[in-house]
Amino acid sequence: MNSARVLDAPWLKSGPAARVLALLNDRGEEARVIGGAVRNMLLGIPTGDIDIATTALPNEVIRRAKVAGIKSVPTGIEHGTVTLVVDAHPFEITTLREDTETFGRKAKVAFGRDWVGDANRRDFTINALSVDQAGVVYDYVDGLPDIAARRVRFIGEPARRIEEDYLRILRFFRIHAAFGAGEVDRAGYLACIAARTGLAALSAERVRMEVLKLLIADGAIGVAAAMAEGGFLQAIFGGVAYTGPLASMIAAERELGLEADAIRRLAALAVAVTEDARRLATRLRLSNAEAKRLDAMGHRWWRLAGMDEARAKQRLYRLGEETYRDRLLLAWARAGGHTDPAPWREFATLPQRWSAPKFPLKAADFIARGIAEGPTLGHVLTLAEDAWLAANFPLDPGSLASIVDQTVARVTRDRQ
Structure with a gap:
């Protein structure tokens, strides 16, 4: 174990998280922050949700919360998870556990007090670090070196981790896109390829969540290329993937100062015609709003190439600002780096420079x-x-x- 690292995080000492930790670090029980919050602290990025692991059993967590006047919600009590709400901040509290039997997303678990065993049942080394209220980092799986190298690596044997839950294939790529650097871990990549058919067993909702998160991550371009080469995008989308237009879409967003947009990037990656948009909407179980937007982007996007300003104004009037910008950016992405970006930039910023008047005749x-x-x-x-x-x-x-x-x-x- 490597526990030489000490974090200086003010919220460990005071505030809602500190209150929860103090509540559970008492009378023979121990609690630590675990997972993504620790990873993010070590990487120097915002922590987001703060999850806590504890030796206390779920009923004891609920009992202590009640005594302290803290709201508790048994969000996953059969797997040891209780959500405590302190000052409007939710904290998932999960009792240490080990899987006695796994099958897909479901598992039979046994509660315990073994921090090492709990760490070893997790997915990736950078997600298995824990930190106590004093800021001491506990590393039982060599996660700290992987944090330093920004390497996403399965804990133990990759094939076994994937067999326990095939969603880990998508999480491997998504987490690398968000937190990794360079090429994906080779052993993990090969194990994912070998288990690729397991993706068919996943629910569309789970796949949608991972894909859309991946597309807005900083490393989306490189990871999408790796997924395409490994045959994953064909399996997920049921059609051709276009990694070049995805890179062009991301470049256009950045040039225009737009926020990363998952649906826009999905269109660049996988939509050439409206039939593609409709197939994706079904396969990923997109929301009605997402499906409608994707379909609108795929509808005759090529007509926005080679416009003059008069025609651009007519398109903006007909389509409305959001659809106009989406469809124009898709046309720009499809044109790639082979055309002068200046006209595209001018047309993309037209809604900021000109507002379409209302048709005046009645x-x-x-x-x-x-x-x-x-x-x-x-x-x-x-x-x-x-x-x-x-x-x-x-x-x-x-x-x-x-x-x-x-x-x-x-x-x-x-x-x-």
Whole structure:
């Protein structure tokens, strides 16, 4: 064990987390912060959720919380997990345990008091570190050297860890994309390839969660390339993956100062036509909003290539700001690095420089010219709007009157 590292984290000494640790570090029991929060502290990045492991049994955790006036929720009590809520901050408290039998996401567990055994049942070395309230780091699996090297490595035999839970294949790639550096661990990569067919046993919701998190990670480009080479993306998406456009999409987002967007990146990686978007929506069980957005991006995105400013304004008016930007960025990503980025940048920032006016003509303008209410009136309004767009959105009375007169004359001529 390597426990020479001591962390100076103020929230271990005071605040909600310190209160929970003090509650559980008493009368023969011990509690430590474990997992991602420790990893993130060592990497110098925000901790996010703080999970705590304890020797105390779940019922004892609940009993102590009740005495201290702390709300407890038995979120996974059959696996030893109780959530305590302190000052609106939730903390997952899990009793030390070991798996006596594993099958997929489910496992039979036995509670215990063995910190070493608990560490060895986890997935990756960098996720198995724990820290006590004094800031002492406990490392039973050589996680500290892997933290220093930013290496994501399975604990023990990779094949065995994966067989326990096939979701660990996706977690291997996602965690490397978020926290790793360089190429993925070779032994882990080969084990994932050997177990690739196990992905079919995973729920679409679980796959969706891991894929979308991976796509917004800093290392998404390199990891996506490794996954494509290993045949994982074909298995997940059921279609072709385009790693080049993904890299171009990420570059475009960064150039425009946009936040990383998982759905936009998914489109760049796996959507060439709307049929791709619909297949992904089913395979990943996307939300209705996500599916609709992906479908909108895939619809004739190529029409936004080679525009002039007048046509760009018409597209922005028709599509709305979000869909216009999404579809334009997909077209830009598909064009790759082979075109001048300046026009793409100009068109992408058009919504910040220009707001589309509201179509000023009304049904009454045409009824006054003798067009009766009904289907013909709707058709006339559509033709007039098209003419207004082609004329570059005029608002002066003379131009609008001319559009009305020409549209009425056209419809009258067609009806004769």
